[in-house]
Amino acid sequence: MRLTRAAEYAIRCMIYLSRQGQGVLTSRQEIAQQANIPPHFLAKIAQDLARAGLIEIRQGARGGFLLIKDPAAISLLEVVETMIGEIFLNDCVARPASCKVHYHCAVHRVWQGARDQLRDSLRQVSFDQLIADASCLAPYQHVLLDADTREKGTAKRTDLQ
Amino acid sequence: MRLTRAAEYAIRCMIYLSRQGQGVLTSRQEIAQQANIPPHFLAKIAQDLARAGLIEIRQGARGGFLLIKDPAAISLLEVVETMIGEIFLNDCVARPASCKVHYHCAVHRVWQGARDQLRDSLRQVSFDQLIADASCLAPYQHVLLDADTREKGTAKRTDLQ
DNA sequence: AATATATGAGACCTTATTGGTCTTATTAAT
């Protein structure tokens, strides 16, 4: 299991859309800017989210993305696994057939248990909780606003690294 | 967090040495063959384990590796983190300074909690438990024995994939 | 209908990491 950049972006995107509210159409550009995601990359990520039935994509002028499901019904696990596939901590648990010893190996059981625990933790967190609890994206918006006022709309990307 | 091949090999190596017993010198070749690890790769892995104070490496003729610590005092977490570094599930938790929102972000807290839970699980498993519970390496030895008798010592590598 | 504006889909590219091999020391037993 490794949380890729794409998955982190997807979570940000979903938080932004959750805050907008279910069914509210929001342009890709707006999300990309406000959540600090490379716009083209967001397009690719959105396709995964759409395929998973989390968002709907509207093409054409005044197009964009909108949340299909209620934020309360979307778990962090759902979004993460949409982006990186089903979570496994090691190959042995992912493909038991490829592991000669899985059927009676203590190590295997440890990984299996840890994996189940991790997935449960992520499953218990929904996006309405995430937006209710704190404003995870706020600082980006703040930084961007500052940049806007000070530099009149020059490069808006603020580095993550 | 991603369990690399090197880490899996390290666990196997430590299981084999644990079964041999603390302080018992075992050649790299023997471990490599019995645990099905590429010998040169095992050399590199052993260096990490030695640097971490888990094993001692004896050079020269009749050299090899031996366990320094009591298997009961070695946790799975210790071996895993020796090989892949301290476990983090995402960048944001690993380097809070690089994340603009870590100080008040709900997502951050979820990852932090999941990470702690995972590390605790691995910390609670010691190598004496692993060898007492089941014989995780036995099938390799069995397969290798078969190959030996049938093919008179030709290529001994059995594919993992 | 034509145009402007938005995203879709996927080819493509660069860089980092993984997983390993190979070569040249170095060390110790005989």
Added chain:
DNA sequence: ATTAATAAGACCAATAAGGTCTCATATATT
């Protein structure tokens, strides 16, 4: 001295991550 073992690290191929770019398509507006 010779032989047998590991040390150390350079080196390499394959894969995946992270992102960009181009062309196609869809829709609103005129």
